[in-house]
Amino acid sequence: MEKTSKIYVAGHQGLVGSAIVRKLQERGFDNLILRTHQELDLTRQAVVEAFFEHERPEYVFLAAAKVGGILANDTYPAEFIYTNLAIQNNIIHAAYLSGVRKLLFLGSSCIYPKLCPQPIKEDYLLSGYLEPTNEAYAIAKIAGIKMCEFYNHQYGTRFIGVMPTNLYGPNDNFDLETSHVLAALIRKCHEAKVNNKKEVVIWGTGTPKREFLHVDDLADACVYLMENYDGKEIVNIGVGEDLTVRELAEMIAGIVGFKGKLRFDTSKPDGTPQKLLDVSRLNSLRWHAKISLKEGIRQTYNWYLSYIQPDQYEQFQS
Numbered sequence: 001m002e003k004t005s006k007i008y009v010a011g012h013q014g015l016v017g018s019a020i021v022r023k024l025q026e027r028g029f030d031n032l033i034l035r036t037h038q039e040l041d042l043t044r045q046a047v048v049e050a051f052f053e054h055e056r057p058e059y060v061f062l063a064a065a066k067v068g069g070i071l072a073n074d075t076y077p078a079e080f081i082y083t084n085l086a087i088q089n090n091i092i093h094a095a096y097l098s099g100v101r102k103l104l105f106l107g108s109s110c111i112y113p114k115l116c117p118q119p120i121k122e123d124y125l126l127s128g129y130l131e132p133t134n135e136a137y138a139i140a141k142i143a144g145i146k147m148c149e150f151y152n153h154q155y156g157t158r159f160i161g162v163m164p165t166n167l168y169g170p171n172d173n174f175d176l177e178t179s180h181v182l183a184a185l186i187r188k189c190h191e192a193k194v195n196n197k198k199e200v201v202i203w204g205t206g207t208p209k210r211e212f213l214h215v216d217d218l219a220d221a222c223v224y225l226m227e228n229y230d231g232k233e234i235v236n237i238g239v240g241e242d243l244t245v246r247e248l249a250e251m252i253a254g255i256v257g258f259k260g261k262l263r264f265d266t267s268k269p270d271g272t273p274q275k276l277l278d279v280s281r282l283n284s285l286r287w288h289a290k291i292s293l294k295e296g297i298r299q300t301y302n303w304y305l306s307y308i309q310p311d312q313y314e315q316f317q318s
Contacts, residue, residue: 001029001059001227008033008057010042010091011064016106016164018171019219020061027223033057043086045093052094060095060103061222062088062144070133070203070271072178077136084140092147096157103159104226105148107141107234109211109275110134111163119278122163122234131272145234152232160229162222165238165277169215169296170303182212185249186301189258199261200253203268206246211238211276214296217289224287238277239289255297 001007007024011017012034024032033055040051042064066083073080088105095103112120113128125145130138148159172183179187181203188200221237229235243251249262291299 003028004031005029005059006031006033006055006057007059007061008055009061009063010087011062013037013171014063014065014067015167015169015171015173015215016218017061017063019169019215020063020222023216023219023223042090043083045086045090048090049094049097052098052100056098057095058101059226060091060100061226062091062103062105064091065106067137068173068178069180069184070269073134073137074269080134081136081140084137085143088140088144088147092144092151092159095159096151096155101158102226103148103157104222105144105159105161106222107145107161107163108138109163109165109236109238109277110138110272111141111145112275114272118274119240119276120236121278122236122281125234133269133271149232158230160225160231161234162225163234163236163277164218165211165213165236165275167213167215167218169300170307172215172300172304174304174308181210181245182248182252182297183300185252186256186297186304189249189253189256190301190304192260193256193258197260199263200249200258201263201265202245202249203265204245204270205266206249206262206264207244208270208272209242209244209274209276210248211240211242212248212293212296213238213289214291214299217291220290221282221287225285229285233281235282235285236277236279237282238279239293240277240279240283242274242276243293251294252297252301255294255301 012021114131116124145161148161151157168182173179174183174187192200
């Protein structure tokens with residue numbers, strides 16, 4: 001990519017898209033094409049094709065998606081499969097029609113089978129059953145991966161797919177109904193602390209193991225791969241290390257300053273027992289994550305306080 005290349009970041013207001021925009025601007029790319037949902041409804045095919053025909057972006061980061069945690073995925077599966085299929089179908093096809101030079105599609109580690117070997121290699125895709133609670137979202141993402149693969153095969157496009165592990169960081173979703181575990185735990189522990197609650201209730205047994213990647217590291221990897229990778233295979237993006245949900249909760253409670261009890265509600269689902277990505281392919285391309293989990297959580301809590309709870313920000317900084 002040249003510094004003046006026309007780059008479209010789909011979903012630029014979300015967790016991932018906003019991080020990619022920050023990284024591109026940091027690197028000196030100043031010809032970014034950005035549209036809000038109100039300005040461009042990505043679920044409408046004709047509208048998307050007209051946008052691509054008019055703007056003619058050279059590079060596309062496809063970060064737009066409907067996302068959520070276990071509760072949201074399990075409650076609204078029809079919305080998750082329809083919305084994500086519509087968005088990615090429209091953008092990928094329009095990118096082909098308008099001659100986009102290269103597209104990066106962001107999948108998710110939930111595409112892999114629920115009980116596949118650990119760490120998870122890219123080759124394990126479609127080798128077993130999916131986790132039922134997020135099956136709709138996973139199927140949509142798998143379709144996007146395969147769509148890129150088949151367009152490359154038939155049309156000679158340069159569309160690459162990346163599979164991030166669990167993400168967190170600035171602009172994360174802290175809504176307890178739809179958030180992922182790390183953001184939910186930050187909010188729960190913070191609110192319990194300021195309201196002098198004696199305990200925080202956490203879904204599941206606390207034994208599942210999860211890997212977490214700071215979204216700024218993800219953005220760095222995405223820009224790096226856009227510039228340096230043209231392989232046919234999908235690429236996992238992660239840190240190569242995981243911890244239990246209990247260990248994560250204890251780490252967050254310590255950073256937030258919540259000193260009460262962590263109670264695990266075992267009547268609620270755990271989800272996949274372990275989800276650790278094999279990142280050897282990414283590491284062989286000379287990219288490694290840089291932000292430690294503890295430092296990343298502290299940064300994210302700082303952001304939460306300054307953006308969501310500004311009255312608590314100075315107290316935490318001191």
